Structure formats: structure tokens, C-alpha cells
Amino acid sequence: MLPPPGPTPIRMETPDVPLLTAREEDGVKVFHLRAEPVKTEFVPGRPVDAWGFNGSMPGPTIEVTQGDRVRIIVENRLPELFAMHWHGLEVPPDVDGVPGLASEALQPGEQRAYEFTMHQVGTFFYHSHFPMQELMGLIGLLISHPVTAHEPRVHRDVGMIFQGWAILPNNTVPNTLAMEFNWLTINGKAGPATTPIVARLGERIRLRLVNLSMDHHPIHLHGHTFHVTGTEGGRIPRAAWMPGNTVIVGVAQAREIEFDAVYPGDWMVHCHLPHHMMNQMVSMVGPLSVSRPGMPTGIGMDEGMGILTQGHALADHLGPSMGRTLGAGNIEQAVTNAPLDHGTHVDHSSHMMTPDAAVPSQPPPVDHSMHMGASAPEAWAVKGYPQDMWMVADELYASKPECDGLRPGWTGSMMGMMTLIRVLPPADYDRIMARKAAQAGGSR
Numbered sequence: 001m002l003p004p005p006g007p008t009p010i011r012m013e014t015p016d017v018p019l020l021t022a023r024e025e026d027g028v029k030v031f032h033l034r035a036e037p038v039k040t041e042f043v044p045g046r047p048v049d050a051w052g053f054n055g056s057m058p059g060p061t062i063e064v065t066q067g068d069r070v071r072i073i074v075e076n077r078l079p080e081l082f083a084m085h086w087h088g089l090e091v092p093p094d095v096d097g098v099p100g101l102a103s104e105a106l107q108p109g110e111q112r113a114y115e116f117t118m119h120q121v122g123t124f125f126y127h128s129h130f131p132m133q134e135l136m137g138l139i140g141l142l143i144s145h146p147v148t149a150h151e152p153r154v155h156r157d158v159g160m161i162f163q164g165w166a167i168l169p170n171n172t173v174p175n176t177l178a179m180e181f182n183w184l185t186i187n188g189k190a191g192p193a194t195t196p197i198v199a200r201l202g203e204r205i206r207l208r209l210v211n212l213s214m215d216h217h218p219i220h221l222h223g224h225t226f227h228v229t230g231t232e233g234g235r236i237p238r239a240a241w242m243p244g245n246t247v248i249v250g251v252a253q254a255r256e257i258e259f260d261a262v263y264p265g266d267w268m269v270h271c272h273l274p275h276h277m278m279n280q281m282v283s284m285v286g287p288l289s290v291s292r293p294g295m296p297t298g299i300g301m302d303e304g305m306g307i308l309t310q311g312h313a314l315a316d317h318l319g320p321s322m323g324r325t326l327g328a329g330n331i332e333q334a335v336t337n338a339p340l341d342h343g344t345h346v347d348h349s350s351h352m353m354t355p356d357a358a359v360p361s362q363p364p365p366v367d368h369s370m371h372m373g374a375s376a377p378e379a380w381a382v383k384g385y386p387q388d389m390w391m392v393a394d395e396l397y398a399s400k401p402e403c404d405g406l407r408p409g410w411t412g413s414m415m416g417m418m419t420l421i422r423v424l425p426p427a428d429y430d431r432i433m434a435r436k437a438a439q440a441g442g443s444r
């Protein structure tokens with residue numbers, strides 16, 4: 001039997017992101033935020049030079065209660081102008097943070113105190129009001145709780161920030177001018193590096209979903225039906241709650257969803273846009289590591305990234321060489337597969353098909369298990385093959401208590417904008433919580 005939730009709201013959980021502590025000063029809650037460069041990793045071994053707050057990207061989560069007087073001291077440690085906006089908050093114009101409109105931007109090295117009374121309740125966020133800085137990672141959650149918890153009361157209150165990134169191969173700096181994105185993250189991590197949410201069987205869970213990227217995200221929950229209970233404007237009246245298992249979170253929107261975790265298991269939460277369920281997709285340039293039937297990819301980096309010096313990107317001679325694939329391990333794969341007929345030979349040097357009666361219809365088998373998983377012997381005779389990849393790296397996450405007990409091979413299904421909600425029986429839940437406590441105690 002679960003203990004009932006308390007009468008006051010519970011504290012937020014923001015996996016992979018810290019909570020920002022406040023100090024009391026004459027009845028005012030005082031927070032400190034530093035906008036600064038942050039070195040991070042989306043997955044182990046994929047370093048990124050982002051911008052964030054207080055050493056974290058996204059920035060730390062701020063929690064307040066309706067009626068609080070709040071002072072947030074913001075310091076600009078960036079090498080350029082910075083302006084802080086409190087997204088969704090009803091505050092005076094000079095605190096709203098639009099540079100040049102009712103206040104000045106912060107110069108490098110400057111700081112400013114933003115003070116206001118929090119009269120709203122809901123899921124809000126803070127972010128730079130310079131658009132390219134947003135795409136460098138300058139965002140964080142700002143949650144305002146009611147004095148008395150909403151009904152029905154929840155046992156877990158979890159925040160998630162969705163972001164998209166364009167990072168070229170062998171680079172660590174996001175390309176904020178790009179219009180397509182090859183890394184998709186939740187709270188600054190891409191699956192399988194996203195830390196799972198662990199819940200005891202029977203708990204009620206609230207997820208606060210915030211999107212600050214260039215794409216909308218249809219967020220899908222496996223195994224359970226939820227209700228949409230709030231937006232960036234606050235709580236939705238109960239009569240208008242919408243049941244579902246997928247909710248579109250538009251750019252700059254927030255959605256609160258709630259559900260009862262009554263089905264035990266390890267359940268995915270992810271964006272359902274297919275390219276958002278992948279990591280490090282790259283334009284296909286350079287030589288293939290494996291030669292196979294079909295037109296080989298690869299010309300030059302300029303052409304592969306769409307930077308053409310003559311002609312146009314849709315020219316026939318460029319079409320077969322343009323494509324995207326998973327850049328894991330720098331292994332590329334063909335996307336145009338023309339199975340060999342008897343009497344046909346692929347001349348890779350000229351990218352042309354030439355007659356040759358001596359060439360068999362099937363090339364010798366090649367082991368692709370390293371990057372594609374197992375395949376049928378006749379796989380290369382199927383038009384369109386290969387498509388997806390299966391890569392397992394469970395050992396990289398074995399030290400996380402939240403991953404304890406996951407089925408071997410679980411990382412093969414986790415890429416991009418994906419995480420897990422683990423609904424566990426009491427014994428398994430208690431074991432993981434004990435391991436988390438021991439690990440936290442040992443790190444102090």
C-alpha cells in the first residue's frame with residue numbers, strides 16, 4: 001500500500017539536471033544564476049561545447065511557491081550581450097528581459113537582480129532572449145507550486161526539457177545557423193544516456209514537458225494512458241483534461257501530463273518523429289567503409305553538407321550521394337541499393353553500372369554486426385536495405401542505479417530524444433533507491 005501524498009506539493013525531479021537552492025533574505029527567496037560556457041556530453045564520448053547556467057546545460061531547476069517574493073540575481077559570464085526572459089510569467093516590463101524594449105541587455109561581466117512576486121502556478125522556464133543563444137542551450141525550468149497540492153495528488157513530479165542540435169562531424173560546437181538537427185536531447189542527454197525515471201508500482205506521476213528547439217515534438221508514453229492537465233498558462237480545469245498517450249509539445253510550449261503507474265515494466269517516453277529517435281545523423285560524404293551493390297555515397301564535404309559551388313543540390317549526378325545516416329563509429333552506409341542482376345557489375349570507380357557476365361548475382365557476405373546487427377544472407381538483394389542499426393552499449397551505464405535490472409541489450413533501442421519510466425514492484429524499487437542513497441552518500 002502506497003502512503004498518500006502529502007497536502008503540500010512534492011519537490012521536483014529533473015533527471016540529469018540539478019535543483020537550484022535559494023537563501024532567505026528578509027522574506028525574499030534569493031537565487032543566483034550565471035550564464036556561462038558549459039562543457040558537457042550528450043552521450044559518453046560525445047563532447048559538446050554548449051552555453052548554460054551554473055555549470056549545467058540545461059540550467060538548474062528553480063522551484064518557488066505561489067505568493068513567494070523572488071529575487072533572481074543573474075550574472076553574464078558570456079563573451080557577448082545577454083538578456084534573461086522569464087517565459088510565461090506575468091511580470092513588469094522592465095523585468096521581462098527583452099533587450100532594448102524596457103531594459104538593457106547585460107554586458108559581459110555585468111549582473112542584475114530581477115525581483116517579482118510569483119502569483120501564478122504552473123510550468124514556466126527561463127531562457128536567453130537572444131535566439132541563437134537559445135540554440136546554444138541557455139534555458140532552465142522555473143516551477144511555481146500551489147500552496148496546496150493539486151488533486152489528485154502526485155507522488156512524483158518530473159521535469160523534461162527537449163532540445164535539438166546541429167553539430168557537424170568532428171566538431172563540438174553547435175551550429176546555430178543550421179535548419180536541420182542531428183542530436184536530440186532530454187535534459188541535455190541523448191538516449192541511452194538519459195537517466196531513467198524510477199517509480200514504485202501504483203504511484204501517480206506528473207511529467208512537465210518543455211520544448212525549446214526548432215521542431216515540434218509528439219511525445220509518446222508507452223504502456224499507460226495519461227491526461228493532459230496543464231500548459232505553460234497553468235492548470236487546465238479537470239472537465240477539459242484530454243486523455244491520450246501522445247501529446248504534441250510545440251516550440252516554446254509546456255505540457256503537463258499525469259498518469260497512474262499501474263502497469264509494471266520498463267516503458268519508453270520519446271519523441272515519435274522518426275529522425276528524432278536517432279543520434280548523430282550525418283550527411284554522407286567521403287568513402288564507404290564497405291563496398292556493396294548500389295551507387296556508392298561520398299563526394300566531398302561541401303557537397304555532402306549542401307554547400308555547392310556549381311549546379312544545384314537536386315541535380316541527378318548529386319542525388320545518390322546525398323543522404324543521412326547514423327554517424328556512430330564514423331561508419332557510413334549506402335542508402336541507394338540496386339541489387340545486382342545476373343550480368344551486371346558495379347564499377348565503383350565511375351559510379352556506373354557495366355555489363356559483366358562473370359560477376360555473380362550476390363556478392364560475398366560481409367559481417368555487419370558491429371553496426372547493423374544480424375541480417376539475412378540475401379539481405380543485399382532487397383531494395384532499400386540497409387535501414388536501421390542496432391548498437392548495444394549497456395556497460396557504459398551499469399554504474400547508474402536507475403539502470404539496475406534492465407534487460408541485457410536495452411541500450412540498443414535507446415537513441416535520440418528517448419528516456420525510460422521504470423514502474424517497479426516494491427522490492428525492486430527499494431533496492432534501486434537504496435543503491436542511489438549509498439552512491440549519493442559516497443560522493444559527498
